[in-house]
Amino acid sequence: MSHQGSRSERRVSSVFLGIVAVMAVTGWAVWTGYATSPGLAVFLFVTSAWVVSLCLHEYAHARTALHGGDISVGAKGYLTLNPLKYTHALLSIVLPVVFVILGGLGLPGGAVYIERDRIRGRWKHSLVSAAGPLTNVLFAAVCTAPFWLHALDGVPLAFRFALAFLALLQVSAAILNFLPVPGLDGYGVIEPWLSHRVRREVAPLAPFALIGVFALLWIPEVNGFFFDRVTDVLGALGVSDLETYCGHSLYRFWQETDGYCTLP
Template identity: 35%
Template sequence: MTEPTPAAPPPKPNPFVGPGILLVWLALGAWLIRQPSGAAVFAFVMVGWVLSVMVHEFSHAAVAWLGGDRTVTEKGYLSFDPRRYGDLGVSLVLPLLALAMGGVGFPGGAVYIRNDLIRNRPWRAAASLAGPAATLIVLLAIAFGLSFWAGWGVRAPGPVALFEALTVLGFLQAMGLILNLLPIPGLDGFGAIRPFLPAGLAPQIRKVEGLVMVGLLLVIFWVPGASAVLFRAAASLSLALGLDLDALQGGWRAFHFWQR
């Protein structure tokens, strides 16, 4: 994401936050194997989603650094500390609510990149596309890992629950990838074409990006059939990459354990 630097600085980066979140996720996976439950699936997927957002945003910052914006280092964007994102409410809280309430992998995270410091337009576009590329890598890693695991057989309740939870997490990566690549202001797909727009147009569009994102969220949740299109596209991509439909359905039911 490319925006002006926010006025209120986030907390100083802590190198232990990212590894700490990873350890929590691994502990939740162990808990899920020992005591499979819907609540455990929910917690595992939610924390896994946060980790995937961190990888996504790190990739934006890393490519921006390579392109010439060295301020991402002092801003803490390369520290895997999500507290460094510009607005935690928009970056994590709102997407997590969308995920919990509607199962929508809405884009989260916000690293503020200095486009004026990046050497040229292709590098600026690459910085925008680096996030979706990282999401795709996470999706492929989950899909290939589960495919290898399935070849060994998954029968016990605990491993089955973990398998299903990882399948849901992979599905959410597919959904987030599709959403992020839409050429809509505020999303990475638009960020990739922004550098090639007329110089006077981009600042005008930037002013309405927040409203556009809220509008997109409202469309997904309130316009009949809109979410179904998104879910079908994400399911098609997931199945094309080898994710198991039965595991996805089982994990989806477990993730929404309060609806049972």
């Protein structure tokens, strides 16, 4: 019975499979140009792929915690990749999608509740925190593979632009997540190595620190500096500013597409 329960706790949810199906179908529509509105197809493809990456981000946290000693993650449904099982579906799925739509920013989510007292060892705690953003890094590497492998021959422009914009979201999410700010995964990586006194003093500041980061990103100079670093990473991976710009332009299909990004 317990074995069956364990299997059911790890069975991939139909919700996640449905999102993957949307990603696959809309990705095919972008690639083939089948869609009457390429912008809408890009929007659906990138949004569904972004949600898939959010699910994988949280799954990575949970799976690493499971191997670290927190066996409660299975009963919470975290191993099913079902976004509806997250403790804060609004923070983990809805807000990140809204931020992508409004500003093209890969907002990190914060969803799974890990019972840290079940995990022994500072390295294990750090790995649990690092596992999520490392998933974004891996996702970015996959999205940009055609660029840094110089394998873009035959890749339709719309799909190329969509991949570039999706890569921007993954890179921005990874950089944000790795900031050593309370409330973000970067702080979770270093927290086990801090003294008990420091951790106790910092803990109440976590919600305000996170709000502060997002408030700073509304300042044009800070926002520009942040996206310059994102652009540097993408450039090193072979993705140009024009490609990410056109991807974002296509994604916002309800606005007039820039002339630079007109598809053949």
